[in-house]
Amino acid sequence: MGFGNIKSKDGQKQLNDFLADRSYIEGYVPSQADVVVFEAMSGAPSADLCHALRWFNHMSSYKKPEMQSWPGVKQPLGNYGPKGGAPAAAGDDDDDDDDDDIDLFGSDDEAETAAAEKLKEERLAAYAAKKSKKPALIAKSMIILDVKPWDDETDMAEVEKSVRSIATDGLVWGTSKLVPLAYGIKKLQISCVVEDDKVGTDFLEESITAFEDYVQSVDVAAFNKI
Known part of the structure; x- marks a missing residue:
């Protein structure tokens, strides 16, 4: 499942094909998925693997402390790649997942009680805090x-x-x-x-x-x- 030996020529070709129409391993911003794949590589891909080389050079431009702050949770290398599970629908990214995890208003029954109002306020505050911590994308x-x-x-x-x-x-x-x-x-x-x-x-x-x-x-x- 997912990427195999990313240090081999075949593994790097698979990565190159995977990145032909993608900027990152998952979603539209750098994440821990990029960190896992980048750390598994032994060096830069050859020049003929232009998509993998573009991505590798992009990852190399970041410092390790900065990469550790990226969203997501590290998973085994085999969980990423063309066979690493069901692909995300077009337009989906980490922001959407985070938003879906938060029920802003709860059920209609809860909204009628004081407890539900308090819960709604807490969820709104948590949602705003999570949004404020997301790193800005640098062009x-x-x-x-x-x-x-x-x-x-x-x-x-x-x-x-x-x-x-x-x-x-x-x-x-x-x-x-x-x-x-x-x-x-x-x-x-x-x-x-x-x-x-x-x-x-x-x-x-x-x-x-x-x-x-x-x-x-x-x-x-x-x-x-x-």
Whole structure:
């Protein structure tokens, strides 16, 4: 049932297929289901598993204490995935489940008594408290950049080191690789996850091209909301 060996290539392909039309393992906000699957992995999926890699990089952008505050209760890995039980109906998420657990007004008979009125007030207070504790969703994007050097003699290790030295709130660098262009020249292709309200492509391009001894130009190869 659910995901098998998530460390294996087959297990990660299953995860990739599962995330093809999903942002998270369950619902529309990160939850303990994402934590269980993320902690079961031994490292980032390969680049050909783009959906699993997008999700993995997104999870990597969070710190462990922050992840522990996410909603939900951890279950065994086998309870998650395409065979981990009946899927939630479209549009359902943790918010809906929480709302359904609370009977705001009770039965008609109870409403006629003072005890029922007190119970209703307590439930309304509990409902408001639960809503106030839910974390706000932060809009993020995964960006893949192509960084082109001046020639084949440019030290690409220094290029990557320079790019990764760019640090600001809301920016997390991800995986990278060298991609052949022509005449022995290779470009650096590097991914990052950014908080949309804090980091934009203009900032990234200007910061990288500032290393003018190494960098000729920067292009956005991919831009995906997560």
